[in-house]
Amino acid sequence: MDFNLSDEQRAWQMTARKFADEEIRPISLQRDAIPTARETWDWEIIKKGSKLGFRTMAVPKEWGGEGTDFVTQALVMAELAKADSAIAKAFSQNWKWSHLISRVCTEEQKKRFLPGFVADDTWVLGKGITEPSAGSDNRMPIDDPKSGIKLRAEREGDEWILNGEKAFIANAPIGKLFFVDARTDATVPPKQGTTLFLVPRDTPGFRIGKVFNKSGWRFYQNGEMIFENARVPHANVVGEVGGAIKKAGGRGGDTTGGDLFGDLELAANALGICDDACETALRYAKNTKQGGQPLFAQQNVQLQIGKMFMLTEALRSFVLRVAWEHDMKIHSANAGLAMNYSTDVVNEVTELYMEVRGAQGCHMDHHTDKLVRDAFIWNHLAGDSLSRMKIARRLVA
């Protein structure tokens, strides 16, 4: 076994650390505190990070991207998230969907979309799956034609006409290109009747509705997508008609790129939050006095901080192992298990951090409050019962 990083991996990690410290951390709390959900986004940080390659890390080199391996992506993810989990996610959401473009789009589609994405520092990607009446039903589809996605796509010559809406879609308010799951046959179960489309932001009949006002991950925007006779060319169908959900499943889950990276991405992002909590808690406990002694002199505080580091280091091992397995093309339930585990760890570590800090009478530190709010995002995204069952089922697939 060799735990050494390559020079290239180390270089990416150092660049990410510097960018996180110098650019992300200084704006983190200020962006978190902006009360209006629509105004939390900051293009400047995206442009700066994009110039360093953090937007296009997962685009293959032959298409002008950085072509980094999974270990590098996990390392960078954790470094960026250590300064701000939501800003880090705003970058990595693009990695997730550029993996998907690389794996499932045709050469013609790649030619149409990848050069534009790579060249434009403000080009952000998204994917619309969830709908108001279809959340869990999309993540674990059942064989009832009435269940799941309601967004309809009907063929009209060389075009598809889309009608319906998506909810809670990441990057919707600011994205330029979206993958959208739509029902092309409502008479069969969603598994057979759903098709994946590429929908550019300027598609006629497609608009963005409300921006959701989340308690955590404030910077990272989720919005409504509204389709009113939106016209999408047939050339934008990804894979085959009716084939959107078929690609999912198997021991490694969706190995086309999206879910495969998504599990690792969330686990690595959680690791960044945990690193932040550990480092800040330790510094606080060494520098803050109580009863004339540093807080760290207390057994209880030692136990709390020791546990924070223990869980964080275990998560780091799991994350990097999964990243390495991905690079070796070994796909198993491990990525999903790491994601579920990261939910438990990020919640426990941030709560221990809050316990170490405590409320000073009736005043809670903003950074501490932000970390527990960000961590709770994992409970519905990465570690809810459905996600855990879905991953458990990979063990027997």
Place this chain on the structure above:
Amino acid sequence: MYNLHLSPEQLEIRDTVRDFVTREIKPAALKADRLDVADRSLLMAQIDAASQLGLRTLELSEERGGAGADALTSCIVAEELAAGDADIAAVLSETSRLSHLLFDLALNDAQREQFLPKLTGDDRYHLAFAAREPETDTRLGVNYHRPAAEATLRTTAVKSGSDFVINGVKDCVANAPLAGLFAVLTNIPGRNEPGALLVPAKTPGVSVMVHEDAWQHGSCGAVTFKDCKVSAGNLLGDDAAALLSGKDTPGRGSPLFQALNLGIGRAAYETALDYAHIRIQGGRPLIQHQAIATKLADIAINLEVARAAVWQAAWASDHPAAYADRSVADLPLQTIAQVFTSEAVMKAAKDSAEIFGAMGVMRDMPLQKYIHDARVCQHTGDGNSEARLRIAEVIAGYRRVNETAMALAGE
């Protein structure tokens, strides 16, 4: 005698308050804007309406115009109110608690004659106990099981003729922005123990700064007393400071704020349970799925056991003889209820939110507010690590000299 039958009066008041919360509080508290934890504005119309129902002076004796509620009844009411809005519950609980401690126990006849008509005659007359000072460390922490100097007060009241002149700053004072009357914990030169002085909020030299982002329910603020002059007749008796601080019965007082905490958990639970019945995914209502059902069962377990701890502590504080004859454990039952309830409710609120999927984190939806409210309960004041140390000192048989002196002074 162990008896969990509530009296007809207790059942009636519980149902009345529950009905009031459903009709008057929830429609206002559940408005999307109000669910944003950044909105700390109090629902004053509802607080006034609750006051007209008698909830502001619930614990004040009947002969003085209150409802004479005991600790258990007050806890039942606090839970019901908090299931509607934790801030309303906090404001009313604080005034109700102090109305009894001050007007039934601490004030002398002359003081009562002066202030009682204001309390009973004005629905907006609230009470506050100004004790905590900024930068003061009230934790045992490193001094667990070791003698430690008690935090010294900096606020001072100096006798000047027939008046006291008070100078000092208080922090995190519950109800400060609403209070008509403060009881102020202060040094008095020439006395060994701190005293408590009544200071009407309108006294020149009193100023209140609201804590906008307070990690505390209700409304709280910093109070500054600058050359603030009150009559020497406003000084409370020697035992009032210990009584108001809860030092006469450390860890064994009424678990009023633990009941409030429980109400937050119940609100989360009931919201999740309703949703689990109506939301259909996987071809049937959520509650028919094993995974969600088990989660709801866990929430119910947590809340029921917490309620048992709260009620036991409340009942024991109503029946101190039960401690004396060892009917209940010789332990700080209120502190025990605090630790268990705050952790159980935190878990219940998070589990409830998870049932809502992405809506569980949206600021215009109730679940994230219940989580925040539960977190506030868990970490306000000195937190559970500190509470565990206080319980441990009792188990260890360690007696704090200062508190012993306080307790003796109160006897």
